Amino acid sequence: MQLEIIVDKPVQIHHVDVEIEDINDNFPIFSSSEFKLYISEMKLPGSYFPLEGAVDADVGTNSITNYELSVNDYFALDVQTYTQKSKSVQLVIKKQLDREQMPVYNLTLTASDGGKPKLSGTTQLLITVQDVNDNAPVFDQLFYIVSLSENALKGTVVTKLNATDLDEGGNSEIFYVFNKLVPEQITSVFNIEQNTGIIRVVGEVDFERKNMYEIEVDAVDKGHSAMTGHCKVLVNIVDVNDNPPELMVTSLNVPVSEDSLLGAVVAVISIHDKDAGLNGKVNCHISKNVPFKITSTLREYFSLVVDGPLDRDYISEYTIEITATDEGSPSFSVTKSIQVEISDVNDNNPTFFKSSDTISIIENNPPGSHLYTASAYDSDINQNSFITYSLIDSTTNGVPVSLYISVNPDNGKIFALVSFDHEQVTHFQCLIRATDAGLSPLSSILTLYIFIEDINDNAPALITQFFSSENTITEMVPKSATVGHLVTKIKAVDADSGYNAWLSYGFKDPAQRIPFGVGGHNGEITVLRPLMESDAKEHKLSIIVKDHGVPEMSTMVTLTILLLESGQELPVERLNRNRKEDEFSDTNTYLIISICLISTVFLITLIVYTVIRWHKYTEEINELKQHHFCPSIAGSWTYSQQRQYKFCLSGASPKNDLILFTPNYLQPSMDDAISNSGSMASDSAGKPKHPHPDWRYSASLRAAMQGAVHVEGAAILRGGPVGLEQQWPTVSSATPEPEGGEVSPPVGAGVNCNSWTFKYGPGNQKQPVPQIPPDFPENFIIPGSPAIISIRQDQPSNQGQKSNFITFGKKEETKKKKKKKKGSKNQEKGNNAVDNNDQ
Incomplete structure (x- = not known):
C-alpha cells in the first residue's frame, strides 16, 4: 500500500510504502476432484499428456512448489517451472500399455506448497486404456497371377480376391481397395469391388500399350484403428495381331549428289510392330525400277542405299515407295513414299541477261537513289544457285568507283553514294560480279556503262578579264567610226553541255533606238549606222547572255559606250587593253604555268646544291680539326x-x-x-x-x-x-x-x-x-x-x-x-x- 503523509508548518509531503507480508493460510486447490483420461494402448513410451495444475492464493514460498503422483509402473510426472508463478505438469507413459492386462488406472495427484506448515491438495486421475485393432486382415495368397487377352470387353472379370481378420466385431469387417501407389493408368483399365474383392475390366486393354500390369491391393478392416493387409495381382496381357507395322524414316540424307558412289546411304528406315512373336516380325521392300535398294542393318532398322548411277540432268527427283508387311494372321502391311532429290554439282556459272548494259543518270540526283538492278540467274539449285553481287574495284579519273556507287549483295540493286555532277564526271563504267555460293564458287561479270545526263544548272559565266565585279565594262568609240566597226566583244561560257551551253546574246530592251547592235551568237558589239552629232555622248547598254536550257538561265552585262569627238584618239592604255584582251588565251596561261614550274624546279635544285656544298665544307673543317x-x-x-x-x-x-x-x-x-742521319741530302748534281x-x-x-x-x-x-x-x-x-x-x-x-x-x-x-x-x-x-x-x-x-x-x-x-x-x-x-x- 502506498501512503502520502502531509506535515504542516512547514508543509512537507512524505511517501510511505507499506508491504503486507504473506503467511501460508491457503491450500493448493485443483479445479476438479477427478480428471478422466483416455489413452490408446498403441501410445509409445515417452508420450506425454498435459494435466491441469492446482492454484494457491499464497505467494513466494507459500505457493505451490511440488507435485507428486501415486506409485505405479506405467505413468510418471514431468514438472517444468518457467517462472515463480508458472509451472507445467505433464503425464508421461513409462511402459507400453496393454488394454488386455489393465484397462483402467486410478492415480492420485498431490500438489504441495513450501510454507510452514506445509499445505497440500489432491485430485484423482481416471485413465482408461482404449483398445485398438491390432490384427490385420490376411489374403489367401500373397501373389495372384492372371492372364487376360488384349481387347477384352469392359466388365470382364479378371480375378476374385479373399482375405480374413482375426479380430471381432467391427475390427473383423473387411473391404478391398487398390493401394494408393497404383498409378492412374491401371485404375483407368481395372476396378475392384470393395465388398467382394472382384477385379473387372473397365477400360481398354492393349498389349502394345502395356503387356503386364502389377496391381497392389489392400484389405482394410473397419476397426477403430483400421489395419490393412496387402497382396499383388500380376495381370499378363495376351497379344493378338491387331497392329500394322510402323514405318518411320529416321534419317534422310537428301538431296543426294549425282556423283554419289554405289552403296552410299540415302536414308535410315525404322520399322516397328507393336505386336509380339510372328505378329511383330516385319519384312520390307521398295518399288522397282529405281537406282536404290533396301538392306537390313539392325533388328528394326533398314538402310536405303544407292544401287545405280544417278544423273540429275536425266531425273532430278525419285519417288520411292517403301512397304513393310508383318507375318501375323491375318497379316498387316504399311506403305510410305519418300522423295529423293538429286543434287547437282556446282558446274554452272551465274549468267547475266546481258553481258553489258548502259544506263543514264540525271545529274544532281539525291544520294542513295536507286540506279539499276543487276540480275543474274544460275541453273544450279540450292546454295549453288544463291547469288551474291559485288563491285569490282576500279577507278575512273583516279577516283575509286566504290566512292560513287554501292551494290546490295543480296538483290543486286545499285545505289548512288553521291550526287553526280555532269560538269565533273560525264560517264564512267563499273564491273559487277555475280558469285554463287557453291563450295567452289563460280562467277560472271557485268559491264555497266553509266552516263551522267546534263541539266541546265549553270548560268553563263563571263570570261572577259576587264569586267568589274558588277559585270560592267566601259568602251570608247570615236564618232567617226564607220558601220560595222567592232566596239567590243562579250565573251561567256556555260559549264553545261549541249543546248544547255548554247549561248545567245541580246539587248535587254531591244526596242531602244541605238546605233549599236550585238551579235546573237558571237557577242560582238558593232556600229549599225553612222554616228551623228545628235547621238548622246554616253550609251549604257544592258546585254543579256542566256542559254537554251530548260529552264533558261541568263547573265546580264552592263556596257557603257562613250563617244569621242572627231579627231580625238583612243587612250593608249585602252588600245593596249583591247590588244591584250584579244591576244590573251589559254595558251598564254599554260605558258605562264610552265615558266613558274621551271623556275620552282631551278630554285629547289640551287638550294639542294648549296646545302650539299656547305655540308661537304663542314666535313672538311671537322676533319682538319681532328x-x-x-x-x-x-x-x-x-x-x-x-x-x-x-x-x-x-x-x-x-x-x-x-x-x-x-x-x-x-x-x-x-x-x-x-730521320736517320740528320745530314744534308744531295741533289742530282752531287751538291749538298x-x-x-x-x-x-x-x-x-x-x-x-x-x-x-x-x-x-x-x-x-x-x-x-x-x-x-x-x-x-x-x-x-x-x-x-x-x-x-x-x-x-x-x-x-x-x-x-x-x-x-x-x-x-x-x-x-x-x-x-x-x-x-x-x-x-x-x-x-x-x-x-x-x-x-x-x-x-x-x-x-x-x-x-x-x-x-x-x-x-x-x-x-x-x-x-x-x-x-x-x-x-x-x-x-x-x-x-x-x-x-x-x-
Missing part, C-alpha cells in the same frame, strides 16, 4: 722545291691574310735522310742541299692555325673571324733574339694586321736557309685569293749569308704602290711560279 700538330711533326713548314703546290680555296669567303706552308710528309728518300728549316711558333699560334688551315696537296692557312685574325700571338720570349725560321709577327698584331714575315736567318744553326732561285718572282698572287706573297733577300749578314723574307700582304695595298700594268705582270709571274714543278 688533325693534331706537334712541334716535331706539324711544326715543320717547308717550302719544297721538289713538289708542285696546289692552292685551293674552300667554299668560305676569302680572308685578308694567307700563310703558305707545306704538308707534314716528305719524299721517302728525304724522310729517311733526315739544305734541309727544310723548322719554322718554330708558339703553342697559341699553332692552336689558332689548326682551326683555319685546309690542306690539300699543299696547305693554305687563312685568318678568319675567330682564327688567326683575332688570336695572333705576341712575340715569343723563348730566346733573346728571334732565331732563324721563327715566325715574327709585328708587335701589336691583331685583327687588322695585314702582313707577316717569315725570316730565314743565320741565327739558327740548326736550320740552314734555303736559297731562292734567281728566277723566282719578287711578288706573286695566289689565283682566286685577295693576298699577295712577296719574297725578297736581304744583304749578306756578318756571317756572309742572306736573309730571306716571305711577306703576306693585301692585294689592295700592293695595287696602291704599283701601277696596274705592273701588277698584272707580277700576277702572271706568280701564277707561272706556282705552276712550276721545279720550284
Whole structure:
C-alpha cells in the first residue's frame, strides 16, 4: 500500500510504502476432484499428456512448489517451472500399455506448497486404456497371377480376391481397395469391388500399350484403428495381331549428289510392330525400277542405299515407295513414299541477261537513289544457285568507283553514294560480279556503262578579264567610226553541255533606238549606222547572255559606250587593253604555268646544291680539326722545291691574310735522310742541299692555325673571324733574339694586321736557309685569293749569308704602290711560279 503523509508548518509531503507480508493460510486447490483420461494402448513410451495444475492464493514460498503422483509402473510426472508463478505438469507413459492386462488406472495427484506448515491438495486421475485393432486382415495368397487377352470387353472379370481378420466385431469387417501407389493408368483399365474383392475390366486393354500390369491391393478392416493387409495381382496381357507395322524414316540424307558412289546411304528406315512373336516380325521392300535398294542393318532398322548411277540432268527427283508387311494372321502391311532429290554439282556459272548494259543518270540526283538492278540467274539449285553481287574495284579519273556507287549483295540493286555532277564526271563504267555460293564458287561479270545526263544548272559565266565585279565594262568609240566597226566583244561560257551551253546574246530592251547592235551568237558589239552629232555622248547598254536550257538561265552585262569627238584618239592604255584582251588565251596561261614550274624546279635544285656544298665544307673543317700538330711533326713548314703546290680555296669567303706552308710528309728518300742521319741530302748534281728549316711558333699560334688551315696537296692557312685574325700571338720570349725560321709577327698584331714575315736567318744553326732561285718572282698572287706573297733577300749578314723574307700582304695595298700594268705582270709571274714543278 502506498501512503502520502502531509506535515504542516512547514508543509512537507512524505511517501510511505507499506508491504503486507504473506503467511501460508491457503491450500493448493485443483479445479476438479477427478480428471478422466483416455489413452490408446498403441501410445509409445515417452508420450506425454498435459494435466491441469492446482492454484494457491499464497505467494513466494507459500505457493505451490511440488507435485507428486501415486506409485505405479506405467505413468510418471514431468514438472517444468518457467517462472515463480508458472509451472507445467505433464503425464508421461513409462511402459507400453496393454488394454488386455489393465484397462483402467486410478492415480492420485498431490500438489504441495513450501510454507510452514506445509499445505497440500489432491485430485484423482481416471485413465482408461482404449483398445485398438491390432490384427490385420490376411489374403489367401500373397501373389495372384492372371492372364487376360488384349481387347477384352469392359466388365470382364479378371480375378476374385479373399482375405480374413482375426479380430471381432467391427475390427473383423473387411473391404478391398487398390493401394494408393497404383498409378492412374491401371485404375483407368481395372476396378475392384470393395465388398467382394472382384477385379473387372473397365477400360481398354492393349498389349502394345502395356503387356503386364502389377496391381497392389489392400484389405482394410473397419476397426477403430483400421489395419490393412496387402497382396499383388500380376495381370499378363495376351497379344493378338491387331497392329500394322510402323514405318518411320529416321534419317534422310537428301538431296543426294549425282556423283554419289554405289552403296552410299540415302536414308535410315525404322520399322516397328507393336505386336509380339510372328505378329511383330516385319519384312520390307521398295518399288522397282529405281537406282536404290533396301538392306537390313539392325533388328528394326533398314538402310536405303544407292544401287545405280544417278544423273540429275536425266531425273532430278525419285519417288520411292517403301512397304513393310508383318507375318501375323491375318497379316498387316504399311506403305510410305519418300522423295529423293538429286543434287547437282556446282558446274554452272551465274549468267547475266546481258553481258553489258548502259544506263543514264540525271545529274544532281539525291544520294542513295536507286540506279539499276543487276540480275543474274544460275541453273544450279540450292546454295549453288544463291547469288551474291559485288563491285569490282576500279577507278575512273583516279577516283575509286566504290566512292560513287554501292551494290546490295543480296538483290543486286545499285545505289548512288553521291550526287553526280555532269560538269565533273560525264560517264564512267563499273564491273559487277555475280558469285554463287557453291563450295567452289563460280562467277560472271557485268559491264555497266553509266552516263551522267546534263541539266541546265549553270548560268553563263563571263570570261572577259576587264569586267568589274558588277559585270560592267566601259568602251570608247570615236564618232567617226564607220558601220560595222567592232566596239567590243562579250565573251561567256556555260559549264553545261549541249543546248544547255548554247549561248545567245541580246539587248535587254531591244526596242531602244541605238546605233549599236550585238551579235546573237558571237557577242560582238558593232556600229549599225553612222554616228551623228545628235547621238548622246554616253550609251549604257544592258546585254543579256542566256542559254537554251530548260529552264533558261541568263547573265546580264552592263556596257557603257562613250563617244569621242572627231579627231580625238583612243587612250593608249585602252588600245593596249583591247590588244591584250584579244591576244590573251589559254595558251598564254599554260605558258605562264610552265615558266613558274621551271623556275620552282631551278630554285629547289640551287638550294639542294648549296646545302650539299656547305655540308661537304663542314666535313672538311671537322676533319682538319681532328688533325693534331706537334712541334716535331706539324711544326715543320717547308717550302719544297721538289713538289708542285696546289692552292685551293674552300667554299668560305676569302680572308685578308694567307700563310703558305707545306704538308707534314716528305719524299721517302728525304724522310729517311733526315730521320736517320740528320745530314744534308744531295741533289742530282752531287751538291749538298739544305734541309727544310723548322719554322718554330708558339703553342697559341699553332692552336689558332689548326682551326683555319685546309690542306690539300699543299696547305693554305687563312685568318678568319675567330682564327688567326683575332688570336695572333705576341712575340715569343723563348730566346733573346728571334732565331732563324721563327715566325715574327709585328708587335701589336691583331685583327687588322695585314702582313707577316717569315725570316730565314743565320741565327739558327740548326736550320740552314734555303736559297731562292734567281728566277723566282719578287711578288706573286695566289689565283682566286685577295693576298699577295712577296719574297725578297736581304744583304749578306756578318756571317756572309742572306736573309730571306716571305711577306703576306693585301692585294689592295700592293695595287696602291704599283701601277696596274705592273701588277698584272707580277700576277702572271706568280701564277707561272706556282705552276712550276721545279720550284
